[in-house]
Amino acid sequence: MKYVILIHSNPQPWGHPTSDYTSEYQALPAQQQKDLGARWEKVFGDADAKGEIIYGCALGDPTSSRVFHFQGEPLPIDGPYAESKEHLAGFFLIDVESQERAEEIAAAFSCPGDTIELRPTMRPGCES
């Protein structure tokens, strides 16, 4: 089963990993930052070693995007696309055996300042 882990965040300035640039994460005591970092390293490292991580990508600054609205024809304007405070900052595509395992990996991405969204992907095939 494949899922995407979507990382929504508002780093200031825009940068990666987002936690280096969010005020919420930077306000944490150093030890807690270290613990969260170590937890992510462990979970991600295990998942990668098992071949569960398919692809990951950090995204550029949302203001660098071009947004195409269709008004009789494609009409490009400067981004960001979303009005909201948080933006899609990056994503990982994972392939795991269960929803529980997907949630386990997604949870390791969770930290103050970032919102993690776990979304299943659709398959082109069907069950027998």
Place this chain on the structure above:
Amino acid sequence: MLVLCCHPSLSTASAVALTLRAVAGLTTREIAAGLLVPETTAAQRISRAKATLRARGARFGTVEAAELPQRLHAVRHVLHLIFTTGAAPPSGGDVINHDLVTEAIRLTERLHRALPRDPETMGLLALMVLVEARAAARTRDGILIPLAEQDREVWDQHKIARGVSLLEAALPHGPVGPFQIQAAIAAVHATAETLQSTDWAQIHELYRMLLTVAPGPAAALGAAIALSELDGPAAGLEALQPLLTARPRDHRILAAQAHLLDALGSPEAADAYQRAATLTDSIPEQRYLNAKARHARS
């Protein structure tokens, strides 16, 4: 070799990739296309699986006789997984799709030749052949066709006969394992001339047997559906209730509930179809369930 590729230290995903590479001889590219993962991911799974085996000092011919039944169990599980992965064909015609179903059957044939008296291997092979016999009738233009609407003329009678004879050879050996029971269920379906003339009492009994040897939601769902054919949709819904409570987001259970509500003419059918459509991860299934929901609403 096959037994080594399904070593207990490997995750099932790694064992599948390694088996396809080392035993079936597929290229990394073909494996990636079959499993719908990028080529780099398939290559990584294979090389890491090899590294794991090396680190564990796993070698050929080191399997103790006492360990063999457990290891064979893992091998059959991996072969079945290759088969079911292949039985979910991509609908896009331009996708490179090596036929995993054919590979799974070929590998199981080899295992069967090596262990001609192993009843569960015969059961697994029978199951694959019987499911494969009905493949052509199951989809049309990427649209899913439910059992009730399948053209039984298209079913491959030659394969059905092969599956049934394998099963008949396996059953007297006992003990009857889960693959033999699933093959028996597939055989009852495959040998019924119409949906109405299907021996639902026998199917219900087989699912109850499956629940005792290999309990799981799929077997419980099968038993509930068989009961609905025997005693009517209301009885089926009652049997589904504990499953719905235990697994409220399982689209298969919700789809079964929707069909039974529909059969009763219940106004709740449309919402149930819609909920199942929301939760499935298969595009053809979603199209089918969305159409059902729309139809139930009109």
